[in-house]
Amino acid sequence: MLQLPTMPDRGGPAQPLLIVKDLKKHFPLKGGLFGAGGKVQAVDGIDFEIRKGETLGIVGESGCGKSTASRLIMSLIEPTDGEIIFDGEKVGTSALPLKEYRRQVQMVFQDSYASLNPRLPIEESIAFGPMVHGLNRSRAIPRAHDLLTAVGLAPAQFAHRYPHELSGGQRQRVNIARALALRPRMLILDEPVSALDKSVEAQVLNMLQDLKAQFELTYLFISHDLNVVQHVADRVLVMYLGRVAEVGPVDSIFDAPRHPYTQALLASRPSMDPDQRRTEPPITGDPPNPVNPPSGCRFRTRCKIAEDVCASATPPLAEVAPMHQAACHANVTASGHSLAPREAA
Amino acid sequence: MLKYILRRIAYAIPIALSVSVVCFMLVHIAPGDPIDAIVPPDTPKDVVEQVRKDYGLDKPLPIQYAVWLGHVLQGDLGRSIATRRPVAGDLILAARKTFVLALTAAMFGFAIGIFLGSLAAFFKGTWIDRLAVSFAVGGVSVPHYWLGMVMVIFFSVLMNVFPAMGAGPGDWQWDWQHIQYLILPALTLSCTPIGLLTRTVRGIVSEILNQDFVTTLRGKGLRNRTMMLHVVKNAAPTILAVMGLQLGYLMGGSILVETIFSWPGTGSMLNAAIFRRDIPVIQGATLVLAMFFVMLNLIVDIMQTMIDPRIVRK
Amino acid sequence: ISAAQAQTLRVAMTTSDLPLTGGIPDNGSEGGRFAGYPIFDGLANWDFTKTDAAADLTPGLATEWKVDPNDKTIWIFTIRQGVKFHDGSTMTVDDIVWNFDRHLKESAPHFDTAQARSYRTYTGQVVKYWKIDDTHLALQTAQPFSVLPYLISRVFIVSPTQYKKIGNWLDFQMQPSGNGPFKVEKINPRVSIDLARNEEYWDKGRIPKVKKMILMPIPDANTRVAALRSGQVDWIEYPAPDSNASLKAAGFNVVVKPYPHVWVWQYNHTSDSVLQDKRLRLALNYGLDRDSMMELLAGTAKPSIGFYEKESKFFGAPKEMFKYDPEKAKALLKEAGYGPGKPLKLNVQLPTAGSGNMVPLQIGEFVQQSLREINVEVTHEVVDWGTMLTSLRQMPGKGAEPRRDAIAHGLPLGDVTNFYSQFTGMANKLGSNWSTFIHPKVDELANKAFQTFDAAERDKLIAEAHSVVVDEAAWLFVVHDLNPRALSPKVVGFNQAQSWYQDFTQLTVKD
Amino acid sequence: MSTASTTSPDISGASASGPKKQQGYWAGVGSRVRRDKITLICGGILLVMFLLIVFAPWIAPYDPLQGSMARRLKPVGWQGHLLGTDELGRDMLTRLMYGGRYSWFVGITPVTIAFAIGGSLGILAGFVGGKVNMLIMRATDVFYAFPSVLLAVAISGALGPGIFNAILSMTLVFIPPLIRVSESVTTSVRNLDYVESARATGASAFTIVRVHVLPNVMGPIFVYATTLISVSMILASGLSFLGLGVKPPTPEWGMMLNTLRTAIYSQPLLATLPGICIFVTSLCFNLLSDGLRGAMDVRN
Amino acid sequence: MMTPQTLVRARNLNVKFVSRDATVHAVNGVDFDLAEREVLCILGESGSGKSVTLRAIMGLNPRAKTVMSGELKLCGEDVIAASEARMSALRGRQASMIFQEPMTALDPVFTIGRQIAETIVRHEGVSYKAAMARALELLELVQIPSAKRRLEAYPHELSGGLRQRAMIAIALSCRPKLLLADEPTTALDATVQIQILLLLRRLQQELGMGVIFVTHDLGVAGEIADRIAVMYAGRFVEEGPVRDVMRAPLHPYAQGLLGATVHAGLRGKRLTTIPGAPPDLRDLPTRCAFAPRCPMVENACRSAVPELRGPEPGRAARCIHVAQAAQAA
C-alpha cells in the first residue's frame, strides 16, 4: 500500500543509527564591510549518537544551538567542521548520497504555520516529497490521504484545505504526516509542541508515541521543556551554548544530574505544588552571548561551583555513571577542581 | 557609531565610482562614434583629433574612463556642444536653481505629507483617513506637468497672482521678489512627495500605533504629547529615508516642471541638451545629480543611525 | 512694477537658449534679430524706417560702398569715422580688417575656429580684403558679385580692444563689445541677456528710447503666452496661432506683417534621394492643401507656391502654378510608380521650434496628413532647432546621420543673396546648400544676375531663375509667415518692419 | 505494510471543523477584492479603457489620422464628435482611444519586461544567496543611486528619441526596484521552514523554486509591479511630452497633451483631455494595486 | 488588620470587538473581585480572552471597535464610563501592566532609563533628573546588575531576562496598587523564568500589590497564585484557591487541562487529552461552550449557559456536574 519502501537496515541493530562527530557551526556575523565582524559559535563541537529505535531528547535554553544542530544533521546547512554517520555510512559520500540520506531522515519544525506552503492544499504539501522521489501524482495523493488518516485528520474533510484554514495542532499533524511521507527511519522533531496549547500538546505527544511504534521510527526530539523531554525521551542530551553539557539515560539524568547546569535546569521547573514553592532561583543571570562565549567551561559564569580551572580548561565529556556523561571539571578525576574525585586507587 | 559612519562612507565610494561609470557610458551608448557625441558635427578635423586625444578616445575604454574621471575630479565636465562653454560652470548655476526649487517643493511636500499622513493614521478608518488617502493617491497619480500647465493658466493668466515662468531677475535670492516665482513650480513639484509622504507616514505611524510598546506607553498613562514623541522617534528613520529619496528624485526629476515653467535649472538644461543631443551636458548633469543623490542617501543613512540605536550592530 | 522697469522692454524669444553674443549669433535669424543688430552694427545695416515695403540696406559702419569701376570684383567701403565701441575704444579700419581675420584668416591668433564656419555663407565670397587707407576698406570676390553688401551686412563688427583684454571668444561672449544701439549689461547664462541703451550711439536718431531691454529664451509657446498675459514680459515672439484670438480679446496687440519668409520642405536632391524624380516633387506640391492650413495658422500666414511670394518682383512667370489638385498629384505619383498599394515613403527632419519655424509640429503634422491622402507616408525626425542647423550645414548622406528626404523649416528670403545661397551650385561649394539643388539654367541665370550691377536687370534675371525653380518644384513650398508677435498694450511706437530684423530703438514702454 | 489507519481514538475527535470555510488562497483574494468597491470600480474603468483601446480599430468612430481644417478644435459634443476635435480636426475620442494604445503600451511594456527580468534576477539573488546575491544586489545599488526620472531621461537622451528607446530606458529604470523587492520577498520566503522542509526531502533547487518559492513570491512582486505601472504611465507620457517618446502623428496621450497645449486658451477642456486620461489611468492603477495588496494580505 | 479593599470589581463584564466583517465576543460575562495584596492567576488556552480581560481593566482595548458592558471598577473608578484622560491618570499610577514579549513591549529607540523616568515625571511631576535617580533605584530593586550602566542601554542591548526586569521596573515606577501581568514569563528560558517569578513574588509581597497574572502554564500559576481562575471562551469556568484548583479541579475543562499538562511521573503513560477545538468567538454561545468537547456532556448542557456554582464559598465552576466533581475529589 505504501509504494515508497522503507530503506533497509544496513548496519544491524548494534550500529547506532546516527553518529555525530565533533560537529561545529560558526555563523559569520553580518555587517562587516570587510568581513571584520565576529562569528556566532552556534554549535561548537558536539558528539553524540542515536541508537536505533530510541528517542534522544535534546534540551537547552534558547540560543544554545539546538535548531542549528538539527539543521546540520538534516544537511540543510553546511557544517564548519565535523561529520555525520548514518547507519554506518558517512553522509554525503557515494555510499550514502544526500538525496538517499534525506529519504531516511526527516524533520518537523516548531512553527507549524511557517513550515507549510501557504499556497498549497495540505495534500499537495504531503505528496510533494514522494513526488520528488519519483512517485507520480496519482499514487502520491492517495498516499497523502493515508498519512492524513494516520495523524488523525479525515482526508475527506482536510485534504483540500490550506494551512491557514487549520488550527495550530492540526497543522502540526500535517507537518508530521509530511515528514512521514518519505517513510523515513528517523525523525528530527525541533520543538514540535512548544507553540501548542497544553491540551493540544498532549494530543500531539500521544500521537508521536503511536506513530513511532507504528512506523518503527527513531526520534531526535528537541525541546526546552524538561517535562516533555522526560516524558518522551529514552536518553537526554543537555546542551549549553553550543556544547554538550551532559548526556545520559533519562532516569539517570533526571534523578541524578551531574552537571551543575542540568541541576539548575531541573531545579528551575515550577513545582506544581503550591505548598512547596521554590524560594531561591537555582542560578542567576541569562545565558551569555554565543558571539564571545566564556573561555573554558562555558557555564562557569553562572555556575555556583566554578573555580579557576573552569576558566582555563574546557571540561571533557566524562563518564559519570553507566552510559551517562557530563562535561564538568567537578566530575573529572584529577581535573584540578576541588570537588573532583581523587585519583582512583 | 563613528566606525559605522566611516564604514557607511567607505561603502558610498564604490557606489559613487560605479555611478560615474554609468555616466561615463552615456557617451558610449549614444549611437555612433563617441567623438560625435562630444563635439559638434561641423568641427574641423584637427580640432576633432585634438579632442580625441584629450579624452583618450583612441585608447581602450578603461583608460578612457580613467582619463575622463581625472578630468571630472578636476571639475572639468567637458564642453557643451551647443554653447561650447564648459559644462561645469553652467551646471553649477543651474543646479543651484534646481536645488532651490527641489528643496522648497520637498519641504512643502514633506510638511503637508507628514501632516496628512499622521492625521490619517490617527483617524484610521474614518472619513478623515479616506480623504487624506484620496489626496495622496491623487498626488502620486497626477501627471504634474499637466497640473503645472493648468496652474499657470489659473494662477498666472487668469488671476495674475504669481509669475508664469522663470526664476526672477538676476541671481537667486530669498526675498519675496524671487519667492513668488518659486511658488507655482514648487507647488506643482510637491504633489508627488505629498502623496508619497502621506502614504508612508500613514503606513508607518499606523504600524507603530499597532505595536506592543504603544500599549505599554498607554499603559503607563503617558500624555498624548509624550506619546507623540515616541511615535515620532520611531517613525523618523523610515520617514527620513523616504524624504531623502524624494528630495533626490525632485532634484533629478524636475525636468518636466522646469520646462513648463522655464525654470533655469538642471532640468530645463537637460531638456535643451537632449534636443540638441548635447551629450556632454547630459552626462555632466546626470553625474552631478546622481552624485548629489548618493550624498543625500549617505546623509540620510547617517542620520538614521543617530536616531535609531538598533542600526549600529557590533 | 517700478518706474525703472517701465523703461524696460522685456522680450520673450523662441530660442531654447540664449543666442551667442560674441558677434556671430546662432539660432538663425532670430539670433541676429536679438543678439546681432541691437548690439552690433555691420558695415551695412537694415533700414527699418519704411514699413510698407520690404526693408533694404542702409549705411552702417560704412557710410557708403561701391564697386571698383575698373575691377568689378573689388568693393570699396568708406568707413564711418569716430564711432566708439561700447568699451570706449574708437573703431578704425584696422579693426574691421581684424574682424574679417576672425572669420577668414585661419592663421590669425583670434581666428574663431568654433564659429567662423557657421558664417561661411556670408563671408565665403570674400577672397581678399585689405585696408586702403584710414577711411577705406577693400573687399575682393572671386568673380563679380553684385549683391555682396547684403551678405556682408551679416558680418557684425566687434571690438578688438575688448577681445584683447579678454583673450578668447568664449569669455568675450560674456562681456561683448560692439557699437550697436544697445550695450550688453549682463549675461545670465540660460536666463537672459540684459541690454542697456548705448547713449553714445553714433546715429543719434536711433539712440534707444527704452533704458533697457531684457531678452529671455522661452522656447515653449504656451509659456510665452502665459508670461505675456501675466505681465512678466512685454513682447513675445511668435505666439501660437491658437492663442492669438484670446490674446487679442485680452487687450494685447498681435502684430503681423508680411516679411520675406517661406516655410518649406527642402528636398534632398542628392543622388540617393527618391526626390530626384521631378514627378514626385511636383506631385507633393499639387497634393498639399495649403488653403486648409490657413485655418490652422489663424491668420498668421499665407500659402506659398514658390520661394518668393506671388506678388514679389522675383516671382517671375513659372508654368506650374501650384494649387490644390490631389487628382493631378495622384496621377503624377502613379506615373512614377507609386499608388495606394505602394505609398511613397519619405523621412523628413522637423524642428520642435526655432527662428521662423512657426509651429513646426503642427504644420508638419498637417502636411503629413494632407499628403497621406495622396498616398505619401511621411515620417518625422523631430529635432531641436540647433540640431537642425547643424544638419543643414552637413551634406546629405555624410556622417552618421540617417537618410532624410527633406528638411522642413522656415527660412528667410530677405534679399537676393538668399536665392543665391539656396539654389546655386556656387553656394553649394561653400557647403551651405543642404538641398543640393543644382540646375544649369538657374546657375547660368543667377551667375549673370549676380554679375549685373544694374538692379532692374538683375531682378529680371532672378525672376527668370525663380520660375525655373518653381517649375522644377525644387522644394515643397508650404506657407509664407506673417511674422506674428504679441505686444503688451504698454509697448507703443513699434512699427514692424518687413524684415527678419526689427528696430527696438524707436519704441517706448508706458507705465 | 500495516494499515496506516490504526490511530489513537482521542485524536480523531480533533477533526472538528477548522476555523474557516474551505477556500483556496486566490479564491480568498478574489472574494476580498469583490467586496472592495473602490478596487472594483477602478478595475472596471481600466477594463473598459482596455477594451476601448484594444478594439479601437473596430469601434473608433473615425480615422485617428484623418482630420479636416474645417472642423478643427471643436468643443466637446460637437456634431458627432463626442469629445470634440483636435488642432488638425481629428476626432478626439478616436485619437484618445488610439492614443491609449501607445500610452498603455509604453507604460506597461517596460514594467512587464522589468517584471520578467528584475523578478528573475531578484528571485535568483534571493534564492541562491551568497556571492550571486552580492553581485546582483550591488549592481542594483548602482542603478538605485540615480533618481529614476533622471536615469530614464538620461538614457533616452543619450540613445535619442523614439518609442523603442523610451521603452528601453524605462525598463532599465524599473529593473532595480523590482530586483530589490523580489530579492527581499524571496529571501524571506527562502528562510521559511516550508522551503527548508522541501529541501529536506531532497528536491532539486528548480523544483523548490517552482513549487514553493514562485507561487509565494509572485503575488507580492506582481502587486509591486502594478504600482509601478502608474509611475510608468506618467513617466512614459512625460517622455513623449518631452519629445522622447512616439513621433507625431502617432497619437499618444503625452504627445497629444503637448501638441494640444497651445489650444488651452481657446478650448481649455479639450486641451486637458489627454491629461485627464493619463490621470485617470494612473489613478486607477494606483488604487487597483492598493486594493490588490490589501486583498493579498493574508492577515485580513 | 485592615479590611482588604477591592482593587478590581467585575460583574457580568462583556467585551466585544465590532468590525464591518464580524463581531468577536472576546469576554462574555466575567465576574470577579480582586482584593488588595491578592494574586489572581487567569489560566486558559490561547484565544480564551485572558489578554482582553486584562486590557479591559486598564481601558486599553482599541477604543474605536471595542464595546464593553457590565460593571468594571478599577480602584473604585468606573472603567467603562471613564474618560480617556481619567483612565490615563490611573494607568501607570494605580495599576500597571507587563507583557509577554519585553522586546516588543519596550520602545526600541529610547533608553531604559528614559522609559522609566517618563512615567515618574508624568505621574509625580518631579524633575527629569529626580526621576532618573528613581529609575536607578528601581533597576536595583528588580536586581539588574550594573544598573547604572543599564540606565543608558537600549532594549535590544539587553538579554531577555534583563528586558523583562526593566519592564517590571517601568511597571513599578509609581508604586501601583495593582499589577497586571500578561504571560510575563512565557517567552523566557526556564532558568530565567523562575528568577522572574520569584522576583515578582517578592516584589508583590514587599510592595503589597494586588496582581492579576495571566498564564497558560499550570506550573507557573502554582508558583505564584493565591487564587486561580480558569478561562474558557471568554468566561471564567472555574475559580478557586490555588491549592484546591490544582489538586481537584471541578470543571471538566480544568480537569482536562491538568491531565494534559506533562509532568514527572507520567512517563510511558498516555496523556489525557481534550479532543476538539475551542469555539469560534464570532458567534456568542448560548450553551455551555465546552459541551462539544466534554466527556460528561448531557442534554442540559446544550440548552443554556450553566451558572457559576460552588460546593463551598470561594470556589465555583460553570458546570452542572460541580457537585459530583466535588464529591469525587
Ligand SMILES: Nc1ncnc2c1ncn2[C@@H]1O[C@H](COP(=O)(O)OP(=O)(O)OP(=O)(O)O)[C@@H](O)[C@H]1O
Ligand atoms: N543563520 C544564522 N546566522 C547567524 N546566526 C545564527 C543563524 N542561525 C542561528 N544563529 C545563532 O546561533 C545561535 C543558536 O541558534 P539556534 O537557533 O540553533 O538555537 P536554539 O537552541 O534552537 O534556540 P531556540 O530555543 O530559540 O530555538 C543563536 O545565537 C542564533 O542567533
Ligand SMILES: Nc1ncnc2c1ncn2[C@@H]1O[C@H](COP(=O)(O)OP(=O)(O)OP(=O)(O)O)[C@@H](O)[C@H]1O
Ligand atoms: N483588537 C481586537 N480586535 C478583534 N478581536 C480581538 C482583538 N483583540 C483580541 N481579539 C480576539 O479576542 C479573542 C481573545 O483574545 P485574547 O488576546 O484575550 O486571548 P488570550 O487568552 O490572551 O490568548 P493568548 O494566550 O494567545 O494570548 C481572540 O479570539 C482574539 O482574536
Ligand SMILES: [Mg+2]
Ligand atoms: Mg530553535
Ligand SMILES: [Mg+2]
Ligand atoms: Mg494573550
